[in-house]
Amino acid sequence: MATEGAATAVPSSSGVSGLDLVKLTKVFPGGGVAVSDVNLHVDHGEYVVLLGPSGCGKTTTLRMIGGHEFPTSGDILLDGESLVYMQPHKRPTTTVFQHFALFPHRTVLQNVEFGLKMHGVGKEERRKTSLEALEMVGLEQLSDRYPRALSGGQQQRVALARVLVTKPTALLLDEPLGDLDRLLQLRMRVELRNLQRQLGLMFLHVTHNQEEALSMADRIVVMNDARIHQIADPLTIATKPATELVARFMGDNNIIRGKVVEREGTRLVVEDDHGVRVSVQAPGEATSVGEPAMVAVRAAAVEVVENVGGPALNSAECEIVFVEFLGDLVKLHLTVGGERMLAKVPGERYPSFRGREGEKIRISWREDDGQLLHA
Amino acid sequence: MRRRRRTDWAKWALGIYFVLFLIFLYTPMMLMGVLSFQGVYGAITFPFRGPVGLRWWHALFDSSLPSSHAAEIQSAGAQSLWVSFAAGAIVAVLAFTLSMAFRRKFPLQGLAFYVIMLALMTPGYLLALGTQLFWKFMGIDTSLWKTALGTNVVWGIPFGFLVMLAVWNRYDYHIEEAARDLGADQKRAFREVTLPLVWTGIFGGFLFGFTLMWNDYDRTVLLLSGSEASTLPVQIAGLTLTTAIRPDLYALGMATTLLSLFTIALVLGVVGVRLRLRATPVHKVEEEFGLGGGLEVESEAPPSSAS
Numbered sequence A: 001m002a003t004e005g006a007a008t009a010v011p012s013s014s015g016v017s018g019l020d021l022v023k024l025t026k027v028f029p030g031g032g033v034a035v036s037d038v039n040l041h042v043d044h045g046e047y048v049v050l051l052g053p054s055g056c057g058k059t060t061t062l063r064m065i066g067g068h069e070f071p072t073s074g075d076i077l078l079d080g081e082s083l084v085y086m087q088p089h090k091r092p093t094t095t096v097f098q099h100f101a102l103f104p105h106r107t108v109l110q111n112v113e114f115g116l117k118m119h120g121v122g123k124e125e126r127r128k129t130s131l132e133a134l135e136m137v138g139l140e141q142l143s144d145r146y147p148r149a150l151s152g153g154q155q156q157r158v159a160l161a162r163v164l165v166t167k168p169t170a171l172l173l174d175e176p177l178g179d180l181d182r183l184l185q186l187r188m189r190v191e192l193r194n195l196q197r198q199l200g201l202m203f204l205h206v207t208h209n210q211e212e213a214l215s216m217a218d219r220i221v222v223m224n225d226a227r228i229h230q231i232a233d234p235l236t237i238a239t240k241p242a243t244e245l246v247a248r249f250m251g252d253n254n255i256i257r258g259k260v261v262e263r264e265g266t267r268l269v270v271e272d273d274h275g276v277r278v279s280v281q282a283p284g285e286a287t288s289v290g291e292p293a294m295v296a297v298r299a300a301a302v303e304v305v306e307n308v309g310g311p312a313l314n315s316a317e318c319e320i321v322f323v324e325f326l327g328d329l330v331k332l333h334l335t336v337g338g339e340r341m342l343a344k345v346p347g348e349r350y351p352s353f354r355g356r357e358g359e360k361i362r363i364s365w366r367e368d369d370g371q372l373l374h375a
Numbered sequence B: 001m002r003r004r005r006r007t008d009w010a011k012w013a014l015g016i017y018f019v020l021f022l023i024f025l026y027t028p029m030m031l032m033g034v035l036s037f038q039g040v041y042g043a044i045t046f047p048f049r050g051p052v053g054l055r056w057w058h059a060l061f062d063s064s065l066p067s068s069h070a071a072e073i074q075s076a077g078a079q080s081l082w083v084s085f086a087a088g089a090i091v092a093v094l095a096f097t098l099s100m101a102f103r104r105k106f107p108l109q110g111l112a113f114y115v116i117m118l119a120l121m122t123p124g125y126l127l128a129l130g131t132q133l134f135w136k137f138m139g140i141d142t143s144l145w146k147t148a149l150g151t152n153v154v155w156g157i158p159f160g161f162l163v164m165l166a167v168w169n170r171y172d173y174h175i176e177e178a179a180r181d182l183g184a185d186q187k188r189a190f191r192e193v194t195l196p197l198v199w200t201g202i203f204g205g206f207l208f209g210f211t212l213m214w215n216d217y218d219r220t221v222l223l224l225s226g227s228e229a230s231t232l233p234v235q236i237a238g239l240t241l242t243t244a245i246r247p248d249l250y251a252l253g254m255a256t257t258l259l260s261l262f263t264i265a266l267v268l269g270v271v272g273v274r275l276r277l278r279a280t281p282v283h284k285v286e287e288e289f290g291l292g293g294g295l296e297v298e299s300e301a302p303p304s305s306a307s
């Protein structure tokens, strides 16, 4: 399907529909590796979120797809055709930039019309289509304003209308909600997602906000340090992190780091330095007894059992360090011989934990909630 | 209490300092203005010799008046105006295009920056001397429209260049990328987006080129050929050396100053209207011309060529 490596390779073509990144790599002069060996397939009509901490190469990936950065090696294919040598204005992709990048010297309507004007659409039709697009984002009455006289949310909508009128095959969004206040962010999440469903377009959305990614994406791509760590649907990302990084970045995971002490079939038992034993199903893993291993258990999957003592497997005796009440849930910060653990229990149970810092407590979880991590 | 009184004193002191500063700056000009309205027996120093009249102003325009320098002054003025326009235009274009190169990193960028800045540091008279020697050596005659204009352009470029660097410094490149994304090729994006956003900086470069040439004596005087009409500063200097100084020079000084003030007012008016229309984040005229963050940029601008 894909060519080997370099941007200098002959553009390949295949019958695949959708966007493909093939071994995409970007090394900036001076040696900074921004994107390393990224492979990704995105279908038409799919909403994919690139998620990762600051500086992990999300923007650079998007810029290479949009044609604003030239890959060091690798290929970008849209419906089987390589985009690598295509100038940005010829690519069927458009970007909503992080700070919207509206044209400050043009009115809202002129901003939206710009793409059509560049594509040689006549004046009347241009105006009509643009006003329709503005209507779609609810801004038709502000069409004569200049961008400076708009709020962040309004600018955001203008940016959307401006790219949508050009009917792109793929829409690239670089932290499109980053500049908005929280309430507006929540509203725009829904609006953006609805718009995408309505249009059936491919959206590639970059963010460092876990919640935003989980709530909007069909699939999430977690990146760190120029590499992809995991590609999966939101539920899998949230409950079955593939690597330690994903588990930590998604937050509220207990990570038990130890050695494999038992193995029967696909079931492993891992024990850490403090005697905490956790069993986990790991089909297809070749880890054998004695090797180091890591298991993640979500804080929300942890049960708090009052009776001290009991089975040692998938359970631990902890000391309560801090009880954090968050309204509809309680976070119990715990420690097992210096190792931090976290349990999330429903808010109603707050009274039974209040003021019990320093006391011992037993937690347990089900084997299914254990997830073997890769380094 | 004590603290408040001290602040008041500081205000007073600064106020007085400011008034003194204004006097220092503008009294000479006002005195010139006053003395330019003297009568026939007017001289260049006080006391004021009446009757009050426009005789010396008249002498600027009417060459039939006895011992009027109107002819020389007018031809020098016209010459100055045209050559200054030319200098401004050339500086604007060259400084702008040079600064375009600095939008990206390139090898030896730091060195290139200092080479451009060199003309700013070199004493004008020495530059003119060097230029004169060089062309003599090449067997080409110096003249206003060739060597003098050229030397002034070389001098003006670093000014225009710095203005443009400041402009690029607060320029959002994503706007250009957005234009490319929406289907504009490089030329189109330049015309539709880049130019409208930075033309005030280019105009700033023009103003620098214009005023530097308009006021220049050092660089021009050595590089004129003997026969041609000279520029206004050179002409005035010549008059003060060869003939008795008379109040018509004061009238001339006032006239050029008024012209400058008028031009400045016009420019501010144009830019002000434009700013209001466009309502960009730039609220100050000096920022619009790229003069706002000038110093900051100067220290940041030369990126190390190694990296």
Ligand SMILES: Nc1ncnc2c1ncn2[C@@H]1O[C@H](COP(=O)(O)OP(=O)(O)OP(=O)(O)O)[C@@H](O)[C@H]1O
Binding pocket: A028, A029, A032, A033, A034, A052, A053, A054, A055, A056, A057, A058, A059, A060, A061, A208
């Ligand atoms: N033009 C450039 N020259 C050199 N290095 C760059 C350039 N652009 C980005 N980088 C580096 O590449 C890495 C990835 O940058 P990128 O902008 O893709 O990160 P990001 O994931 O979008 O981060 P953020 O969430 O902060 O926007 C960073 O280490 C950055 O410093």
Ligand SMILES: [Mg+2]
Binding pocket: A058, A059, A060, A174
């Ligand atoms: Mg980014």
